[in-house]
Amino acid sequence: MATSTIDLVSLLDDVASSAQSTINTVPRVDEVDGDFDAADIPSAAAQRWVKIPDVVVVVCDLKGSTALGTGGKHDTTTARIYKSAVDGAVRILHEFGANYIDIQGDGGFGVFWGDNRYERAFCAGVTIRTFSDAWFAALRAKDATVPHTGYKVGIASERVLVKRLGTRNDLEEQEPVWAGKPVNFASKCAQAADVAELIVTDKVWDRLSSNDYVAFSCDCHGAPAELWEAVEVEVLPEDSRGAVRLTSAWCDTCGPSFCDAIMTGARKRASVTEAKRQEHDRNFRAALLAIRKRDAEHRYPKW
Numbered sequence: 151m152a153t154s155t156i157d158l159v160s161l162l163d164d165v166a167s168s169a170q171s172t173i174n175t176v177p178r179v180d181e182v183d184g185d186f187d188a189a190d191i192p193s194a195a196a197q198r199w200v201k202i203p204d205v206v207v208v209v210c211d212l213k214g215s216t217a218l219g220t221g222g223k224h225d226t227t228t229a230r231i232y233k234s235a236v237d238g239a240v241r242i243l244h245e246f247g248a249n250y251i252d253i254q255g256d257g258g259f260g261v262f263w264g265d266n267r268y269e270r271a272f273c274a275g276v277t278i279r280t281f282s283d284a285w286f287a288a289l290r291a292k293d294a295t296v297p298h299t300g301y302k303v304g305i306a307s308e309r310v311l312v313k314r315l316g317t318r319n320d321l322e323e324q325e326p327v328w329a330g331k332p333v334n335f336a337s338k339c340a341q342a343a344d345v346a347e348l349i350v351t352d353k354v355w356d357r358l359s360s361n362d363y364v365a366f367s368c369d370c371h372g373a374p375a376e377l378w379e380a381v382e383v384e385v386l387p388e389d390s391r392g393a394v395r396l397t398s399a400w401c402d403t404c405g406p407s408f409c410d411a412i413m414t415g416a417r418k419r420a421s422v423t424e425a426k427r428q429e430h431d432r433n434f435r436a437a438l439l440a441i442r443k444r445d446a447e448h449r450y451p452k453w
Contacts (some may be wrong), residue, residue: 175197177197177198177199178197178198178199179198179199179200179201179311180198180199180200180201181200181201181202181203182200182201182202183264184263184264184265184267185264186200186202186249186263186264187249188249188250188261188326191250191312191313191314191326192313192314193313193314193321193324194313194314194315194316194317194318194319194324195318195319196313198313199311199312199313199329200311200312200313201309201310201311202263202309202310202312203309204263204267204307204308204309205249205261205262205263205267205307205308205309205310205328205332206261206262206263206267206268206270206271206305206306206307206332206354207259207260207261207262207271207305207306207307207328207332207333207335207336208243208248208259208260208262208271208274208275208278208303208304208305208336209257209258209259209303209304209305209333209336209337209339209340210239210257210258210259210275210278210301210302210303210340211256211257211301211302211303211304211337211340211341211343212235212256212257212299212300212301212302213298213299213300213301213302213344213345214297214298214299227293227296231289231296231299232256234285234288234289235256235257235285235301236253236256236257236258238278238281238285239257239258239278239281239301240253240258242274242277242278242281243258243260243274243278245274246260246262246270246271246273246274246277247262247270248260248261248262248270248271248274249261249262249263249264250326252325252326257301257340259333259336259337260274261310261328261332261333262274266413266415267307268307268354268357268358269358269412269413269415270413271305271307271354272305272350272354272358272364272412273409273412273413275303275305275348275350276348276396276399276400276409277400277409278301278303279301279303279346279347279348279396279399280399280400280405281301282300282301282345282346283300283346283399285300285301286298286299286300286345298345299345300345300346301345301346302340302341302343302344302345302346302347303339303340303343303347303348303349304335304336304337304338304339304340304341304342304343304348304349304350305336305339305348305349305350305351305354306331306332306333306334306335306336306339306350306351306353306354307332307351307353307354307357308330308331308332308335308353309330310328310329310330310331310332310333311328311329311330312326312327312328312329313326313327314326314327315327331390335351335386335390336351338383338385338386339351339383339386339393341385342381342383342384342385342393343395346397346399347395347396347397348395348396348397349381349383349393349394349395349396350393350394350396351383351386351390351392351393352390352392352393352394352438355378355393355394355434355438359378359394359430359431359434360417360427360431361412361417362374362417362418362419362422362427363408363411363412363416363417363419364412365377365378365427365430366419366422366426366430367398367401368401368403368404368408369404369421370401370403370404373421374419374421374422374426376430376433377396377397377398378394378395378396378434379394379395379397380392380393380394380395380434380437380438380441381393381394381395382441382444389442391441391442392438392441392442394434394438
């Protein structure tokens with residue numbers, strides 16, 4: 151079937167004219183609160199954007215998916231890998247109340263805003279990380295030749311501007327664009343993580359680190375221990391590279407109760423002493439400040 155001829159000159163003139171008109175027009179920006187519904191994101195035909203003052207984004211990225219291949223006998227294996235992984239991650243984001251979910255290739259992201267957004271996003275991230283272990287074990291049991299893979303998770307937060315962009319008056323060819331740092335930063339954190347790791351930016355850490363259920367291990371193996379490690383995400387801008395990494399999953403015994411406690415707003419545990427909290431706070435403040443200092447010295451070298 152022959153394709154129609156494209157008038158390339160007219161097409162380029164039209165898109166250039168439309169771009170110039172957009173550049174010359176100051177858009178309307180409406181700030182919304184936590185009750186905003188994703189269904190109300192303005193369409194491409196609307197002359198306005200929506201500003202959400204603070205969202206938390208969870209990105210999950212399947213390691214080494216390009217090595218899975220789609221050749222010959224591997225087609226059905228690849229199809230099952232993608233479907234089982236993506237279906238699981240999306241189900242988890244949905245269950246923890248992500249306000250918007252986007253699927254991208256072998257993973258995707260969830261955007262959380264409104265009440266308990268940090269707690270919901272964190273619990274979703276750890277649950278995806280935990281699911282990843284069981285998912286890969288089932289995959290390897292089915293096919294021992296499957297390369298080591300699993301979800302890497304990143305979490306970031308910041309304000310965003312959002313609206314749908316694409317073909318005007320055709321919603322099927324439009325997608326929300328989240329202009330700002332959180333999707334980009336969360337994606338970079340996920341890229342910097344390894345399989346079964348979760349990395350959060352220092353801004354997210356500031357909101358969560360004072361919660362005993364987040365910062366310390368359960369009591370199953372003795373006194374509560376620190377679970378996190380300060381790291382530098384080199385692909386982030388120099389003034390934003392400080393982050394914190396978690397390698398643990400939910401405990402088989404305590405995970406459900408810890409998840410419930412975080413989701414319902416509990417913050418303190420009797421087994422975590424005030425001295426331990428203060429030591430934990432000092433350690434991470436010092437580690438993150440050291441990363442910022444190194445970045446500042448790299449940015450402004452001394453002569």
